[in-house]
Amino acid sequence: MRKTWAIMRRELLKLGRNPLTIFTSVLLPIIYLIIFGNSFQGVLKHLPVVIVSEDSGPYAIRVMEQMQALAAGPKTIAIVYDTDAGAAIQGVRDGVYKAALIIPPGFSHNIAEGRIGELGLFTDNVDTISAATLTGVLGQATDVIRTSYVTAREPKLNQIVLRPSNLFTTVDYDRSLLPGVIVMAMFMGSLTSGVFNWVMDRFMGITECYLVTPLSRWNLAAGVLGSSVLVTSIASVIVLAVGLLITGGTITGGAPAAAMLVGVIIIGATGILAMTFVLLARANNPRIVGASAGFLNVILYFPSGAVYPVESFPPWLRAFAHYNPETHAVAAIKSILFKGANFAAVSNDLAFLVIFSSIMLVIASMTVKRTL
Amino acid sequence: MESHSAAIQARELTKTFGTFTAVDHVTFEVQRGELFGLLGPNGAGKTTLSRMLTTLITPTSGQGLVAGLDVAREPVRVREAIGVIPQALTSDLDLTGWENVDLYGGYYNLSRRTRRERAEHLIHMVGLTERANDLVQTYSGGMRRRLEIARGLIHSPQVLFLDEPTIGLDPQSRRAVWELLQQLRKDTGLTVSLTTHYMDEAETLCDRIAIVDGGKIIAIGSPAELKAMVEGSDRIELEVQGDNEMVIAMLRRQPGVHEVARDPDGPIIVTVDDGAHAMPKIIGEIENAGATVSSIKLERMSLEDVFIRFTGRRLRDEPARKGGFFSSSFGMPVPPGR
Numbered sequence: 001m002r003k004t005w006a007i008m009r010r011e012l013l014k015l016g017r018n019p020l021t022i023f024t025s026v027l028l029p030i031i032y033l034i035i036f037g038n039s040f041q042g043v044l045k046h047l048p049v050v051i052v053s054e055d056s057g058p059y060a061i062r063v064m065e066q067m068q069a070l071a072a073g074p075k076t077i078a079i080v081y082d083t084d085a086g087a088a089i090q091g092v093r094d095g096v097y098k099a100a101l102i103i104p105p106g107f108s109h110n111i112a113e114g115r116i117g118e119l120g121l122f123t124d125n126v127d128t129i130s131a132a133t134l135t136g137v138l139g140q141a142t143d144v145i146r147t148s149y150v151t152a153r154e155p156k157l158n159q160i161v162l163r164p165s166n167l168f169t170t171v172d173y174d175r176s177l178l179p180g181v182i183v184m185a186m187f188m189g190s191l192t193s194g195v196f197n198w199v200m201d202r203f204m205g206i207t208e209c210y211l212v213t214p215l216s217r218w219n220l221a222a223g224v225l226g227s228s229v230l231v232t233s234i235a236s237v238i239v240l241a242v243g244l245l246i247t248g249g250t251i252t253g254g255a256p257a258a259a260m261l262v263g264v265i266i267i268g269a270t271g272i273l274a275m276t277f278v279l280l281a282r283a284n285n286p287r288i289v290g291a292s293a294g295f296l297n298v299i300l301y302f303p304s305g306a307v308y309p310v311e312s313f314p315p316w317l318r319a320f321a322h323y324n325p326e327t328h329a330v331a332a333i334k335s336i337l338f339k340g341a342n343f344a345a346v347s348n349d350l351a352f353l354v355i356f357s358s359i360m361l362v363i364a365s366m367t368v369k370r371t372l
Numbered sequence: 373m374e375s376h377s378a379a380i381q382a383r384e385l386t387k388t389f390g391t392f393t394a395v396d397h398v399t400f401e402v403q404r405g406e407l408f409g410l411l412g413p414n415g416a417g418k419t420t421l422s423r424m425l426t427t428l429i430t431p432t433s434g435q436g437l438v439a440g441l442d443v444a445r446e447p448v449r450v451r452e453a454i455g456v457i458p459q460a461l462t463s464d465l466d467l468t469g470w471e472n473v474d475l476y477g478g479y480y481n482l483s484r485r486t487r488r489e490r491a492e493h494l495i496h497m498v499g500l501t502e503r504a505n506d507l508v509q510t511y512s513g514g515m516r517r518r519l520e521i522a523r524g525l526i527h528s529p530q531v532l533f534l535d536e537p538t539i540g541l542d543p544q545s546r547r548a549v550w551e552l553l554q555q556l557r558k559d560t561g562l563t564v565s566l567t568t569h570y571m572d573e574a575e576t577l578c579d580r581i582a583i584v585d586g587g588k589i590i591a592i593g594s595p596a597e598l599k600a601m602v603e604g605s606d607r608i609e610l611e612v613q614g615d616n617e618m619v620i621a622m623l624r625r626q627p628g629v630h631e632v633a634r635d636p637d638g639p640i641i642v643t644v645d646d647g648a649h650a651m652p653k654i655i656g657e658i659e660n661a662g663a664t665v666s667s668i669k670l671e672r673m674s675l676e677d678v679f680i681r682f683t684g685r686r687l688r689d690e691p692a693r694k695g696g697f698f699s700s701s702f703g704m705p706v707p708p709g710r
Contacts, residue, residue, distance in 0.1 A: 006478025017466040205460030212426050212456035213479040214448050372428045
């Protein structure tokens with residue numbers, strides 16, 4: 001135990017003397033939270049749309065009213081009016097507008113005569129997200145024109161009314177990113193405090209002075225992994241606390257849920273750390289670890305359900321996500337943080353993390369060579 | 373001949389990396405209390421030999437015993453019995469000198485009290501008491517090396533292995549490390565195995581030296597014994613007023629003289645076994661022959677000369693071996709340049 005503690009103490013002292021290395025593990029996820037939480041707002045807003053109305057009939061006026069409602073209410077679009085359809089379409093081509101809505105002459109007349117009333121929507125379909133959103137919301141707005149005015153109090157008997165009810169407290173988009181950034185902190189901390197230091201020691205020849213001592217491979221593995229789990233867990237809890245402050249939320253479920261969150265963070269950090277050891281501990285140059293960090297972050301983070309539901313992935317990516325430890329860490333943290341889930345509700349994810357961490361710890365310990 | 377008092381025994385010790393033989397059936401013995409040098413150029417095999425004896429590399433064949441323990445069969449007990457100062461400076465720059473030594477004591481399972489007592493003594497011994505609480509990143513190379521020697525002694529080892537302990541140090545720091553090692557031996561009688569490619573270092577510090585080249589020990593003995601193995605170990609340069617040709621012919625007939633040569637218009641160069649004793653006799657013979665010695669200079673044979681005689685070349689640096697991308701990136705075995 002004294003030997004393992006000596007290794008742990010060395011790692012902790014070194015990290016304590018270089019707090020900047022751990023600070024980056026805290027700072028990057030928080031910056032990610034701030035930038036992504038504010039740049040991707042979940043619902044798109046203020047998309048510039050140019051409207052050219054070449055019809056002055058009642059249905060054209062209804063369309064204009066619907067567009068103005070979209071601009072005033074959810075602020076999905078920002079309207080610019082024009083009289084020249086060609087110039088409006090060119091404006092879309094030039095990137096000035098995301099779409100041009102053309103109300104052609106005779107639009108109202110056609111509808112009144114019972115014919116199809118066609119509207120022209122020219123979208124900047126290179127920007128697929130904006131184009132899809134505009135096609136959807138403008139389509140809904142124009143659909144309304146064809147139906148009679150209906151109030152919520154007086155539904156027609158033959159109309160289906162959907163009444164949405166939230167089971168959980170509303171989670172804003174930026175707050176929904178929080179489980180992901182906590183897991184990102186776990187990943188960053190694992191790399192900077194664990195495997196990077198290990199490979200750097202080998203690169204500098206310092207490993208040689210361990211290997212000539214009676215330290216066993218288990219002493220070495222337990223000391224390095226133990227100190228790294230401790231530091232990574234602290235960094236992740238800091239990210240959780242700062243993230244809650246930034247997004248203005250609390251932990252649904254109070255103190256018991258907070259304790260469970262810390263437990264998930266420790267188990268998850270152990271698994272991710274051990275996995276990075278398995279993958280990178282034999283590298284001879286710390287640059288290999290640095291170069292692999294971005295690559296691993298992308299392939300673990302994005303398929304984890306942190307930003308997009310796993311269920312919507314194609315089958316092959318869903319299969320990968322199923323075995324991705326970050327998927328289960330995100331799911332468990334999300335459940336505890338936002339849903340106030342009890343132990344039973346997250347037991348499957350926890351079970352996966354415990355088994356995964358145990359297997360990875362054994363393999364990671366075996367990667368520690370006792371000779372050069 | 374096997375000795376039970378031997379601190380280090382190598383018997384036909386061999387290490388190969390693929391088709392490359394880094395150490396080739398090496399046999400030698402180091403007695404307790406001896407300061408033994410492994411001398412040879414870079415790439416000679418001395419570091420690989422030392423690494424096998426310190427359990428860092430498993431021998432391909434043969435046997436290595438340190439403190440009577442087999443390095444392949446009882447590596448943990450060997451590690452408890454040895455102290456190792458690797459070639460690279462391995463002290464942690466982010467820790468203080470004291471922390472470096474104290475933590476190292478933890479690796480040997482020493483109690484806090486023992487660590488404190490030993491660290492205090494050793495840091496004082498290496499002259500770093502005043503700087504013990506400073507970060508090692510503020511130390512000079514020589515100070516780091518002295519600290520690492522203290523660190524390597526924290527558990528009172530029976531045998532201390534030093535691999536190129538003064539490489540990269542300035543002359544003053546080298547001298548300080550030499551003095552430290554000499555003092556250490558005087559005070560503790562510790563057995564020391566020193567790997568070096570510096571002739572002067574080996575000659576100054578070592579009781580016995582093994583000259584290593586091409587993975588083999590090509591000569592072994594004390595510095596004096598090694599020099600005595602080479603005929604004509606000293607050179608006497610003479611400038612003579614009188615008949616030089618007659619003097620050269622006379623000198624060639626003298627006992628103990630191996631060779632007499634003369635560069636055109638240069639001094640006469642006489643190669644003898646024991647220059648200090650031969651010089652007065654030579655001066656006397658020249659004067660008896662009617663000539664006068666106007667200048668005389670004795671050049672003793674250095675270990676460099678011994679090395680050249682045994683290997684046919686000077687100590688030289690081997691070119692660095694290159695590994696492939698995967699082998700160099702992921703620790704696949706590459707011949708370490710012996």
